[in-house]
Amino acid sequence: MFGPTLINHKNERIQKRVQFLFGVMLFFLIVPVVLIVGTLLVKGSGIISWSFLFHDPTNGMTEGGIFPALFGTIWLVTVSLLASVPLGVAAAIYLSEYAPDNLLTRLIQLATINLAGVPSIVHALFGVGAFVVFFRFGTSILAASLTLAIMTLPVVIVSSWESLQSVPRSFREACWNMGATRWQTIWHVVLPNAFTGILTGVILQVSRAAGETAPIMFTGAAMFLPFLPSSVFDQTMALALHLFVVTTQVPNVPESLPYGVALVLVGIVLLMNSVAIWIRMRLRRKKKW
Amino acid sequence: MVDDRSGHNKIEVRDLTISYGNRPVLRQVALEVRAHEIFGIIGPANSGKTSFLNAVNRMDQMRSNMRVSGSIRINGIDTRSWRNVYALRRKIGVVFPLPVGLPLTVYDNVALAPRLAGTAGSRAELDERVERCLRRAALWDEVKDRLHHLGSLLSGGQQQRLTIARALSQSPEILMLDEFSIAVDPVTTMRIEDVLRELKAEMTIILVTNLVQQAHRLADRTAFFLDGECVEIGETEALFNGGAVDPRTHDYLGGKFG
Numbered sequence A: 001m002f003g004p005t006l007i008n009h010k011n012e013r014i015q016k017r018v019q020f021l022f023g024v025m026l027f028f029l030i031v032p033v034v035l036i037v038g039t040l041l042v043k044g045s046g047i048i049s050w051s052f053l054f055h056d057p058t059n060g061m062t063e064g065g066i067f068p069a070l071f072g073t074i075w076l077v078t079v080s081l082l083a084s085v086p087l088g089v090a091a092a093i094y095l096s097e098y099a100p101d102n103l104l105t106r107l108i109q110l111a112t113i114n115l116a117g118v119p120s121i122v123h124a125l126f127g128v129g130a131f132v133v134f135f136r137f138g139t140s141i142l143a144a145s146l147t148l149a150i151m152t153l154p155v156v157i158v159s160s161w162e163s164l165q166s167v168p169r170s171f172r173e174a175c176w177n178m179g180a181t182r183w184q185t186i187w188h189v190v191l192p193n194a195f196t197g198i199l200t201g202v203i204l205q206v207s208r209a210a211g212e213t214a215p216i217m218f219t220g221a222a223m224f225l226p227f228l229p230s231s232v233f234d235q236t237m238a239l240a241l242h243l244f245v246v247t248t249q250v251p252n253v254p255e256s257l258p259y260g261v262a263l264v265l266v267g268i269v270l271l272m273n274s275v276a277i278w279i280r281m282r283l284r285r286k287k288k289w
Numbered sequence B: 001m002v003d004d005r006s007g008h009n010k011i012e013v014r015d016l017t018i019s020y021g022n023r024p025v026l027r028q029v030a031l032e033v034r035a036h037e038i039f040g041i042i043g044p045a046n047s048g049k050t051s052f053l054n055a056v057n058r059m060d061q062m063r064s065n066m067r068v069s070g071s072i073r074i075n076g077i078d079t080r081s082w083r084n085v086y087a088l089r090r091k092i093g094v095v096f097p098l099p100v101g102l103p104l105t106v107y108d109n110v111a112l113a114p115r116l117a118g119t120a121g122s123r124a125e126l127d128e129r130v131e132r133c134l135r136r137a138a139l140w141d142e143v144k145d146r147l148h149h150l151g152s153l154l155s156g157g158q159q160q161r162l163t164i165a166r167a168l169s170q171s172p173e174i175l176m177l178d179e180f181s182i183a184v185d186p187v188t189t190m191r192i193e194d195v196l197r198e199l200k201a202e203m204t205i206i207l208v209t210n211l212v213q214q215a216h217r218l219a220d221r222t223a224f225f226l227d228g229e230c231v232e233i234g235e236t237e238a239l240f241n242g243g244a245v246d247p248r249t250h251d252y253l254g255g256k257f258g
Helices: A006-044 A050-054 A067-098 A103-115 A120-134 A141-165 A169-177 A182-211 A239-248 A256-284 B049-056 B085-090 B106-117 B123-136 B156-168 B186-199 B212-218 B236-243 B247-253
Strands: B009-020 B023-034 B038-042 B066-074 B092-095 B174-178 B204-209 B221-226 B229-235
Touching: A006 A256, A050 A067, A067 A103, A067 A141, A067 A182, A067 A239, A067 A256, A103 A141, A120 A141, A141 A182, A169 A182, A169 B092, A182 A239, A182 A256, A182 B106, A239 A256, B009 B049, B009 B204, B023 B049, B023 B204, B023 B221, B023 B229, B038 B049, B038 B212, B049 B066, B049 B174, B049 B204, B085 B092, B092 B156, B106 B123, B106 B156, B123 B156, B123 B186, B156 B174, B156 B186, B174 B186, B186 B204, B186 B212, B204 B212, B212 B236, B221 B236, B221 B247, B229 B236, B229 B247, B236 B247
Parallel strands: B038 B204, B038 B221, B092 B174, B174 B204
Antiparallel strands: B009 B023, B009 B066, B221 B229
8 A cells, every 4th residue: 555656666766867967967066176176286286385485486487486476466355355345245234224125226236236247357447447547546456456346346245135135034123123223233133144144255256356367467467576565556466467477478487387376376265265164164153043 | 101000091093094005904993002901902814913013113114115194192192203213112022923033142132122222231230131031931940041042042932932031121111912822832822821911010911813712811802803994892801702793703703704
């Protein structure tokens, strides 16, 4: 009476095929990641040393280290975060918590999502027009960072907005009914519970900002500079551009050098992501509903 | 403090009409809630009971499409003329159908309202207040050893009592409960009902329920809402003992529909 019927067998067969298919897809997803990181490790790890990380490039960038580029990337990412995170999170809070749910708000949300898909070279040209020329920042860290900020802003807004929306509405209602203002509700209940999501979005943008070449090459990154930038109005070298330069623009570069640069770039991104995951895990232990 | 002796009108509602967009959910309601009574509101789903509570609490301010007309007077003062709507809401505690344990510790859940209002006082005073509220909500014995564990990890029935403790922490003059027993087991429901009978001495209680028998057990007077209309208001005993004037009330109480 409780034996499997034909239809049970069929469903079971389909279930097994679907599981296999998804497993295969995951495999194809992982293979390129493993290959990339593996290749970089094999070919690039030999050159990584203290002096590679902390010395200037020498001999027409065919020897020496990458310190100015490493230093510049950290500058660019930091300044762009200082601009994009407060602005983006504030915009997301307004959209999620204050703006009435009407046509205009939805149009703004839609436009923001679409803005995230604009190619980075378009942001680069906007940056040249707006920051380098119009605001007269010249080609500088400031102009390049703001261009990166403009590029990352839509994703910061959208991901923060989604994290805020994922906090149950009943939490807000409970808080309002206690006589809390909207801001008290946001500060004490909504933001603490949306924080991990917002952080994830921000960290993903750090990786993007660190890796993009187009937005900075016209706005503030230089191929080679004999000195470190001393203010945000100086130009700087950057890892992503440096990789492009040593791969395509400079003759007689030893093979391991570009791999080493790429490894450092990937390493920074992985480090940032690990920090984010660590913070998330720490916070998640405290936040449950 | 305005005249708060029992028997006097705590809340007076006149001509209250509520709509969401163009859809009316409550029409021309007039009623009084007396101080220190449990005022029951019964009726099937979509009869406007929850909207009524939201209007008392001025939650229309937080919802762009909710329109309220008519007047609601608390202590004789129209709620629309309260300049500080937050102070008004602090006088009114609300308990929702589904327990809302905020993802804070048990202690912080109860301490949140005093902290937000800036009336938390010293740590010892706050400790004392949290304990008092948890005791009155019949939850203290179960959570006293884990005050600093997450409130949102308590069981459903405990969370509902936590919600009640939180509502009490703002020392409300009015306590509004919206179908509080939906997600609570019968034993806990009975415990909460006992709590409400005791609280009546200190505050006015509005009990919205779709359990007719719960209104019978608890309410001094009961109003019957149906399809956005307040059909009848009367002494609970009289209504349940065949004193209902409107045939619809009679049918609903008799279990013919709803």
